[in-house]
Every structure is written in C-alpha cells, then in structure tokens.
Amino acid sequence: MLNFSxxxxxxxxxxxxxxxxxxxxxxxxxxxxxxxxxxxxxxNGVYQQxxxxxxGFDWQEFxxxxxxxxxxxxxxxxxxxxxxxxxxxxxxxGGSVIDGTKFxxxxxxxxxxxxxxxxxxxxxxxxxxxxxxxxxxxxxxxxNGNSVVTRYExxxxxxxxxxxxxxxxxxxxxxxxxxxxxxxxxxxxxxxFVHVMEQYMTYPVNAPVQDRFAEGLxxxxxxxxxxxxxxxxxxxxxxNVMWAATMALNGLIGQGVPQDWATHMIGHEITALFGLxxxxxxxIVLPSLLQQQRGPKRDKLLxxxxxxxxxQHQDEERLIDDAINHTxxxxxxxxxxxRLADYGIKADAVDKLVAALQANGMVKLGEHGDINLDVxxxxxxxxx
Amino acid sequence: MLNFSxxxxxxxxxxxxxxxxxxxxxxxxxxxxxxxxxxxxxxNGVYQQxxxxxxGFDWQEFxxxxxxxxxxxxxxxxxxxxxxxxxxxxxxxGGSVIDGTKFxxxxxxxxxxxxxxxxxxxxxxxxxxxxxxxxxxxxxxxxNGNSVVTRYExxxxxxxxxxxxxxxxxxxxxxxxxxxxxxxxxxxxxxxFVHVMEQYMTYPVNAPVQDRFAEGLxxxxxxxxxxxxxxxxxxxxxxNVMWAATMALNGLIGQGVPQDWATHMIGHEITALFGLxxxxxxxIVLPSLLQQQRGPKRDKLLxxxxxxxxxQHQDEERLIDDAINHTxxxxxxxxxxxRLADYGIKADAVDKLVAALQANGMVKLGEHGDINLDVxxxxxxxxx
Numbered sequence: 001m002l003n004f005s006x007x008x009x010x011x012x013x014x015x016x017x018x019x020x021x022x023x024x025x026x027x028x029x030x031x032x033x034x035x036x037x038x039x040x041x042x043x044n045g046v047y048q049q050x051x052x053x054x055x056g057f058d059w060q061e062f063x064x065x066x067x068x069x070x071x072x073x074x075x076x077x078x079x080x081x082x083x084x085x086x087x088x089x090x091x092x093x094g095g096s097v098i099d100g101t102k103f104x105x106x107x108x109x110x111x112x113x114x115x116x117x118x119x120x121x122x123x124x125x126x127x128x129x130x131x132x133x134x135x136x137x138x139x140x141x142x143x144n145g146n147s148v149v150t151r152y153e154x155x156x157x158x159x160x161x162x163x164x165x166x167x168x169x170x171x172x173x174x175x176x177x178x179x180x181x182x183x184x185x186x187x188x189x190x191x192x193f194v195h196v197m198e199q200y201m202t203y204p205v206n207a208p209v210q211d212r213f214a215e216g217l218x219x220x221x222x223x224x225x226x227x228x229x230x231x232x233x234x235x236x237x238x239x240n241v242m243w244a245a246t247m248a249l250n251g252l253i254g255q256g257v258p259q260d261w262a263t264h265m266i267g268h269e270i271t272a273l274f275g276l277x278x279x280x281x282x283x284i285v286l287p288s289l290l291q292q293q294r295g296p297k298r299d300k301l302l303x304x305x306x307x308x309x310x311x312q313h314q315d316e317e318r319l320i321d322d323a324i325n326h327t328x329x330x331x332x333x334x335x336x337x338x339r340l341a342d343y344g345i346k347a348d349a350v351d352k353l354v355a356a357l358q359a360n361g362m363v364k365l366g367e368h369g370d371i372n373l374d375v376x377x378x379x380x381x382x383x384x
Numbered sequence: 385m386l387n388f389s390x391x392x393x394x395x396x397x398x399x400x401x402x403x404x405x406x407x408x409x410x411x412x413x414x415x416x417x418x419x420x421x422x423x424x425x426x427x428n429g430v431y432q433q434x435x436x437x438x439x440g441f442d443w444q445e446f447x448x449x450x451x452x453x454x455x456x457x458x459x460x461x462x463x464x465x466x467x468x469x470x471x472x473x474x475x476x477x478g479g480s481v482i483d484g485t486k487f488x489x490x491x492x493x494x495x496x497x498x499x500x501x502x503x504x505x506x507x508x509x510x511x512x513x514x515x516x517x518x519x520x521x522x523x524x525x526x527x528n529g530n531s532v533v534t535r536y537e538x539x540x541x542x543x544x545x546x547x548x549x550x551x552x553x554x555x556x557x558x559x560x561x562x563x564x565x566x567x568x569x570x571x572x573x574x575x576x577f578v579h580v581m582e583q584y585m586t587y588p589v590n591a592p593v594q595d596r597f598a599e600g601l602x603x604x605x606x607x608x609x610x611x612x613x614x615x616x617x618x619x620x621x622x623x624n625v626m627w628a629a630t631m632a633l634n635g636l637i638g639q640g641v642p643q644d645w646a647t648h649m650i651g652h653e654i655t656a657l658f659g660l661x662x663x664x665x666x667x668i669v670l671p672s673l674l675q676q677q678r679g680p681k682r683d684k685l686l687x688x689x690x691x692x693x694x695x696q697h698q699d700e701e702r703l704i705d706d707a708i709n710h711t712x713x714x715x716x717x718x719x720x721x722x723r724l725a726d727y728g729i730k731a732d733a734v735d736k737l738v739a740a741l742q743a744n745g746m747v748k749l750g751e752h753g754d755i756n757l758d759v760x761x762x763x764x765x766x767x768x
Contacts, residue, residue, distance in 0.1 A: 001398075001399075001620060001623045001624065001627065002399070003398060003399025003400060003401075003402065004396070004398050004399065005395065005396070005397045005398070005405075006395065006396045006398070007393070007394070007395035007396070008392065009391070009393050010391070011389065011390065011391035012388070012389070012390045012391070012639075013389045014385075014387060014388050014389070014390070014639070014640060015385075015386070015387025015388065015640075016387060017387075018387065021389075206620040206624070207624070207627075208600075208603070208604045208607065208608065208624055208628075209600060209601065209604050209624060209627050209628050209631060211600075212596075212597075212599070212600025212601075212603055212604065213596075213597055213600055215596070215600070216592075216593060216595075216596025216597055216599070216600055217593065217596075219592070219596055220592045220593050220596065223592065224592065236385060236590040239385045239640075240385065240590070240591070240592055240593060243385065243591075243593050243640070244593050247593060252636075255396075255398070256398060256399075256623075256627070
C-alpha cells in the first residue's frame with residue numbers, strides 16, 4: 001500500500017424525505033444562492049421542497065447551469081455572488097450543477113483571472129461554502145473536491161480540485177431520481193463504474209481493502225444498474241446505485257493505490273470537440289484502453305475477470321479478452337454505445353482528438369505516464 | 385437500505401515516516417497534553433519521534449492510562465487538563481489510550497459529575513480537541529466518536545459516543561506495530577473482525593455496497609490476520625490489517641443497515657468481572673451468539689458462509705454450522721481461545737454475568753432487541 005492522507009468532511013444525509021433537513025444543515029443567517037440547471041427540478045417537486053426548506057433564509061437563485069457547465073455562465077454567477085454578498089451556495093442538481101457551483105465558489109473569492117484556476121492550476125486560498133442536493137447519481141462530486149468546467153469558445157474541458165470546495169453536506173434522496181430520463185440514469189451508472197475502474201484497474205500494490213471495496217462497487221453497479229432501466233421506481237435499486245456512485249468517487253477507494261484517469265482525460269476531449277455526454281465518452285474509451293494497455297494492466301485485468309466477472313478460463317489471454325468484452329457489453333446493456341461510429345463520429349476525428357490532447361498537455365497519461373500521444377491515438381483508433 | 389446521516393471528519397495520515405507530520409497537524413500555538421499508557425512507546429521509538437515533532441509546542445504528558453482505561457485515572461487527567469488550561473490532547477497508543485483520552489476531553493469540559501456521561505448518557509456540549517497516533521490497530525477509535533471506560537470500584541464497563549470526540553487526525557504508521565506483542569496484535573485482528581460482524585451479521589435490507597464492503601474487510605482480516613503472527617515485520621501485512629481495522633469501525637459500513645452489538649455488550653461484562661482482554665471476550669461470545677441466533681440471522685449467515693468462507697453445501701443447516709465453525713477456528717488460529725473454560729472461568733460465572741447484564745440494563749440486546757436475559761444466559765452457557 002502507498003502512503004496517503006485522506007479526509008472527507010462532507011456530511012451525507014441519505015434517504016427518503018431528507019430534503020427538509022436543509023433547514024438545519026445550512027448555517028443559520030446565511031445569505032444563500034440556490035443554483036440549478038435547466039429546470040427539471042421544477043417538474044419533479046424538488047424545487048418546491050427546497051424552497052419550502054429555505055423559508056426564513058435570505059435567498060435568491062441562479063438557473064441555467066448547462067450540462068458540461070460553461071465557464072462563461074459560471075462567471076456570471078460568480079459576479080452575482082460577489083455583488084450580492086452571497087455567503088452560502090446551494091447547488092441542486094447533478095454533477096454539472098454541483099461541479100459548476102464549486103467553480104463559482106472558488107471564482108467568487110479569487111483575486112486574479114479565474115480562468116487560471118482551470119488553465120494554469122492556480123491555487124485557491126478561499127471559497128464560498130456550499131452544500132448540495134444531488135438529483136443524479138454519477139460523478140461523486142457531492143462528496144469530493146473536484147470540478148470540471150468547459151470553455152466553449154476555446155473547446156476546452158478542464159478540471160480543478162481543492163479541499164475548499166468539498167460540499168459541507170450532501171442530501172441524497174433516492175426518490176428524487178425516480179423521474180430521471182433513462183439515458184441520464186444509465187449515463188450515471190457508466191460514469192460511476194468507470195470512476196471505480198480508474199482507481200482499481202492499474203497494477204497491484206497489495207492493498208486488499210481498496211481492491212475488495214472497488215470490486216464491491218463494481219458488483220453492485222453490474223447487478224443494480226440494469227434494474228434502473230427496468231424498474232425505475234424501485235427505491236432500493238435507486239438507493240444502491242446512488243450510494244455506489246458516491247462511494248465510487250469520494251476518494252476512499254483510491255487512497256494508497258495508483259490511479260489511471262487516462263480514460264477521463266481522453267474522454268474530455270471527445271466531449272469538448274463533439275459534445276458527447278461525459279459517460280458516453282467513457283464507454284467509448286475504456287474498453288479500447290483496456291485492450292491497448294492489457295500488458296501493463298495484466299495482473300489487475302486477471303483479478304478483475306476472476307473476481308468481478310467470475311471468469312474461470314485457464315487461458316489467461318482469453319480471460320482478459322472476456323473481461324474486456326463483458327465490460328463493453330455492460331455499457332451496451334445500459335444503452336450506452338461504445339464506438340465513436342455509434343455517435344456518427346468518423347475515423348478522421350482521431351487526428352483532431354490527438355491534437356486536442358496535445359494542446360492541453362495530455363501527453364503522459366495513465367498510472368505509469370506511458371500513454372503518450374501515440375498510445376492515445378491507438379486507443380482512439382481501436383474505438384472507431 | 386435504511387436512512388442515515390454520516391460524517392467522519394478525521395484526517396487519516398497513513399504510512400511510513402508519517403509521525404513527523406504531527407508538527408503540521410496540531411493547531412499552531414496549542415497547549416498540548418500527550419497521553420499514553422504503560423510506556424511501551426518509550427521502547428519502540430515512538431515516544432521520541434513524538435517528542436521531536438512536538439518541539440516548539442508548549443506540551444506536557446500524562447502516562448499510566450491502563451488497558452480498559454479506568455474512570456479514576458482519567459478523572460485525574462481531566463483535572464490536570466483544567467488546571468493547566470490544556471487545549472489539545474494527543475493520545476499516543478492503542479484503543480484504551482485513545483478511548484480514555486476521549487473521555488478526558490469530554491470530562492474536562494463537563495459541568496456536572498462526569499460519571500453521568502457514562503452512567504446516565506448525559507449529553508456533552510463541548511470537548512477538548514484531540515488528534516491521535518495509533519500504535520495498535522483494533523478498535524477503530526482513531527476515527528470514530530466512541531469511547532469505553534471502566535469503573536473498577538463498581539466493576540462497570542460503560543460506553544459513550546459523541547461527534548465532539550472524533551480525533552481531528554489519526555496518524556497510522558504500520559511500522560509502529562512491528563514491535564507489538566503477538567497477543568495484542570492477534571487481539572486487534574479479532575476485535576476488528578467482530579466489529580465488522582456486529583454491523584453485517586443481522587438481516588438483509590438490500591444494501592449491497594455495505595455488505596460487500598463488510599465482506600471485503602472480513603476477507604482481508606482472514607487472509608492477512610494470521611500473517612501478522614508469522615511475518616511480524618511484513619509492512620504490507622501490517623498496513624492492510626491497520627487499514628482494515630480502521631475501516632471496520634469508522635462508521636461507514638454500518639450506515640443504512642441494522643446493527644447488533646450484543647456480543648460487545650455481553651463481552652464487556654466478562655471484562656468487567658474477570659478482567660479478560662476485550663478481544664478475548666468477543667471471541668468467546670460471538671460463535672455462541674451466532675449459534676443461538678441462527679434463526680433470526682439465517683439469511684445473513686448463509687450469505688456469510690457462501691461469500692466469505694466460500695462454502696457451497698446444499699444443506700443449509702450444515703452450511704451455517706460450518707460458517708460458525710470457521711469463525712471459531714479463525715479466532716483459535718489467531719491464538720485467541722473461544723471458551724470461558726480456556727480462561728479458567730467456570731460455569732457458575734454465567735449467573736454472575738447475567739446479573740451484571742441486568743444491573744446495567746442490558747436486557748434487550750441485538751438488532752431485534754430480542755436478546756433478553758434468558759437468551760444471554762443461553763449464549764453464555766453455550767460458551768462455557
């Protein structure tokens with residue numbers, strides 16, 4: 001096991017009828033900005049429940065945070081926060097709304113050009129506190145310090161991370177997810193699955209707790225994920241997927257082990273250039289990356305095949321092939337296609353994507369830093 | 385899954401050479417009381433490393449916190465804390481030192497008779513902040529709000545719990561555990577194992593993440609535990625046991641699921657009356673309790689037998705018997721006997737133990753509250 005330092009301060013408030021807890025969770029006397037996306041929370045009753053819980057607080061709202069939240073939109077919100085002296089942010093939504101609001105929290109307190117937080121990794125020294133209501137289990141952002149923001153004018157999708165933007169609390173009510181469009185729910189399952197794989201599918205460092213936790217999350221997503229599509233009103237299924245998605249990226253399973261994240265970095269370029277959903281890009285890249293990297297990932301691919309997919313072939317090459325095929329089939333079963341062509345993207349996109357990786361400095365990806373532009377090109381060619 | 389609210393604020397600083405981090409982890413300007421036990425930390429180099437890290441702080445020490453820390457000793461420390469205006473506590477040791485120091489933290493700020501915190505469940509509203517250095521992986525106290533204290537004059541072993549006594553940080557350096565006496569190391573493995581069982585071995589509530597995490601910890605302790613005795617200087621083994629023991633009782637695996645804890649409550653009386661180590665009492669009670677409660681725990685016992693011990697019998701009764709037998713054999717393999725007689729305790733002790741349970745109000749134990757004094761008596765008779 002590798003050394004690590006880990007703290008996760010987010011309070012998770014999980015279950016039915018928990019939205020009313022907001023009243024107690026937001027610090028008394030806060031001046032609150034409620035942030036959300038396109039308004040789906042107005043149709044499923046969440047908005048009204050939040051408004052009820054905010055009674056007695058001085059609050060206002062900022063809506064219109066897009067999927068893959070845009071730097072431009074978020075800067076407008078940061079200006080509002082400064083102007084109105086907002087001192088608590090309450091994102092209500094999925095990964096984009098919460099990620100975006102983390103950037104608002106940082107940008108509103110940042111002295112220089114806030115773009116530097118994303119483009120130059122400029123360190124932030126303060127952020128407006130936030131707490132969130134999660135409506136789409138997927139990214140784990142409700143309980144971590146990560147945020148991904150897109151600048152559309154330059155087609156850049158970039159991330160930042162800070163302990164200062166961990167939500168103070170996250171309300172996870174599985175019933176809120178009953179009304180999710182199937183496509184979004186499926187994307188969430190794929191996203192959480194790949195988050196686990198980024199922290200698990202590297203090389204062994206004798207860390208059985210982390211391995212078994214990761215495998216437990218993968219098992220859960222494989223067993224419960226398809227039920228989200230078939231039994232959308234099944235509370236337990238929704239609850240199990242929601243909890244698995246949080247645990248997939250609250251940092252815990254990645255402590256003391258190497259991590260990959262190349263699938264995410266390559267996927268981000270596909271979203272930035274072609275507008276695909278985040279999870280779609282992961283479903284495209286991961287199976288091809290596993291094939292391409294089957295050498296360096298060999299020991300873990302065998303463990304994954306045996307423990308997660310219960311494969312028992314004597315032939316190890318066949319076992320690895322089957323493990324990768326099962327992974328691809330799982331994404332397809334969730335209704336998320338795994339080839340660029342399935343989204344109408346042609347082979348000539350590979351050059352553009354490699355150029356974008358180069359432009360953003362993504363030239364040494366993966367747990368060994370051995371995924372250079374050539375290897376990324378081969379991964380993308382396998383994904384055509 | 386049941387509703388839950390969970391937050392764990394402790395920063396885990398894990399790995400080799402991490403003791404020096406103390407300097408940065410203790411709030412600057414703190415007036416520190418270093419607390420420890422019988423002095424083993426003076427022989428294994430830990431004391432000197434802590435003293436080095438405390439350079440520049442205003443600090444003093446309080447030693448002599450016993451195994452099963454005594455109310456009387458701890459009250460002397462609480463008086464010292466008040467008198468010297470200590471504002472940060474630094475326990476360096478195992479579960480007893482850290483548990484005891486949590487009680488010091490609470491008692492020093494408590495207005496009334498501090499015994500009420502334990503005996504009457506009096507709520508505490510403040511506590512001196514603390515951070516710890518763990519030298520014996522076992523109880524999980526390094527990352528939870530629990531504390532168990534014994535009052536020897538009345539032979540009572542009682543617990544309290546408060547979010548105010550979570551350590552702010554816990555330094556977990558596996559190399560510190562190389563010099564542990566084998567008996568203590570083995571006790572720690574058994575303790576952690578039973579902590580997992582208390583949160584796992586109840587009845588199913590469709591919570592696969594929690595179940596799989598619990599099973600992952602059990603697997604790890606079964607695989608790594610015996611190696612602690614055979615390969616005491618194996619860093620990875622020590623690291624894996626240490627991390628498993630923390631995860632076993634930092635609250636995570638118990639969220640959203642029913643919990644038992646009858647083994648602990650019955651075991652506490654054995655320690656209070658006969659002075660056995662905590663883990664010894666758990667090894668005595670758990671196998672007998674599982675036999676006694678095989679009806680209400682049936683579904684989980686089958687799952688445990690199949691997933692943790694890989695049992696595949698068609699005959700379910702035999703499978704349950706074997707799962708319990710494997711559990712007992714594992715404790716014995718760790719060198720921890722599982723019968724009262726193995727410790728020279730005769731059958732007439734059962735009456736005394738049942739009387740003690742009655743005196744302490746332990747009359748409705750277990751996840752169903754169905755372990756009354758009669759059932760406890762039968763469990764103890766099975767353990768003779």
